[in-house]
Amino acid sequence: MIESAMDDVKTTERCKAGQTEAFGELVRQYQSQAIGHALALLRNLPDALDAVQDAFVAAYQALERFDTSRRFYPWFYTILRNRCYKMLTSRERRPVADIDDIQLLAPPAGETWGDESAAVQRVLKELAPEDRELLVLKHLEGLTYGELAQRLGVPAGTVMSRLYHARRRFREKFTAKQDDHLARTDG
Amino acid sequence: MTSERCEKVRLAAMAALDGETPPLSEQEIHEHLATCAACRAEVEQLQRVIAPLNRQKPRVFTEDVWPGVEAALRKQAAPAQPRREAYVFAVLGLFVFACKVLGVLPELGGNWLPKVLPLVAALVLFGVLKQNPFHITGNLKLEGDLR
Numbered sequence A: 001m002i003e004s005a006m007d008d009v010k011t012t013e014r015c016k017a018g019q020t021e022a023f024g025e026l027v028r029q030y031q032s033q034a035i036g037h038a039l040a041l042l043r044n045l046p047d048a049l050d051a052v053q054d055a056f057v058a059a060y061q062a063l064e065r066f067d068t069s070r071r072f073y074p075w076f077y078t079i080l081r082n083r084c085y086k087m088l089t090s091r092e093r094r095p096v097a098d099i100d101d102i103q104l105l106a107p108p109a110g111e112t113w114g115d116e117s118a119a120v121q122r123v124l125k126e127l128a129p130e131d132r133e134l135l136v137l138k139h140l141e142g143l144t145y146g147e148l149a150q151r152l153g154v155p156a157g158t159v160m161s162r163l164y165h166a167r168r169r170f171r172e173k174f175t176a177k178q179d180d181h182l183a184r185t186d187g
Numbered sequence B: 001m002t003s004e005r006c007e008k009v010r011l012a013a014m015a016a017l018d019g020e021t022p023p024l025s026e027q028e029i030h031e032h033l034a035t036c037a038a039c040r041a042e043v044e045q046l047q048r049v050i051a052p053l054n055r056q057k058p059r060v061f062t063e064d065v066w067p068g069v070e071a072a073l074r075k076q077a078a079p080a081q082p083r084r085e086a087y088v089f090a091v092l093g094l095f096v097f098a099c100k101v102l103g104v105l106p107e108l109g110g111n112w113l114p115k116v117l118p119l120v121a122a123l124v125l126f127g128v129l130k131q132n133p134f135h136i137t138g139n140l141k142l143e144g145d146l147r
Helices: A004-014 A020-042 A045-061 A072-089 A113-127 A130-141 A143-150 A155-187 B004-017 B024-036 B037-056 B065-079 B083-106 B113-129
Strands: none
Touching: A004 A020, A004 A072, A004 A155, A020 A045, A020 A130, A020 B065, A045 A072, A045 B065, A045 B113, A072 A143, A113 B037, A130 A143, A130 A155, A130 B037, A143 A155, A155 B004, A155 B037, B004 B024, B004 B037, B024 B037, B037 B083, B083 B113
């Protein structure tokens, strides 16, 4: 983690010195994470790729204002998030992809989708973008409440409350899915 | 219907499950859970939902956006090429200017230089700056909500 933070500092300083290829290193380091986050909000891969590309271009242009002593990705995430929410309210969006076409989770070990992972993935996709974003950042990225508060620009108390309600909504759908599955296998 | 106390205890218990510092002490949480069956059930259900979520890993995407980003950055760095219409207007402008000067010169006799000089100076200024010094543009930008 510390090593990665140091790498960020070196790379962003090289970018500020005008080395475009250094920015390429940053893009390649964080693009997978960024695409996952954009997809969680937009539920459409082509839109997610557009949002990530636009956000990286905007980040490069705003790099002068970036404090290199801080981590790159949390700062970049704010730009990406703004871009995604702007696209969510835009009328020019592509239609949301079929719910089965959006994969947010890595296939479990053994390359086969267990009932649990498949159900988690389906429920995540059915949630509102705000709930899905929060659960992805908490459970897939492992962010703390403090880090979540920083990413989302809200107090830690608000994060706790939103997380509680997002998990409740997740639980309702998840339990229903499991009940359905049990009923099908019993029948 | 849950009381304000129940809500606080549930949030604090969830924070403890997440390994965070809860806003209530461990003793306060346990004391409440010992006497409130609804909160006990809620916390147990919360535990059951946190576990499967924590077992998931994010997908690794193989798509590469760098070529697109690099192309966009190159495009922005390249000096803007004047549009074709700009040349047409420039030629037309020069033609009108030449006609005007040729028409005015005989009337002015030998006293034409002070009148023509400001026009020439303005043209040279436009040429040197290679842009419209008044920053008048046909592109309207609307600032929307960037939420």
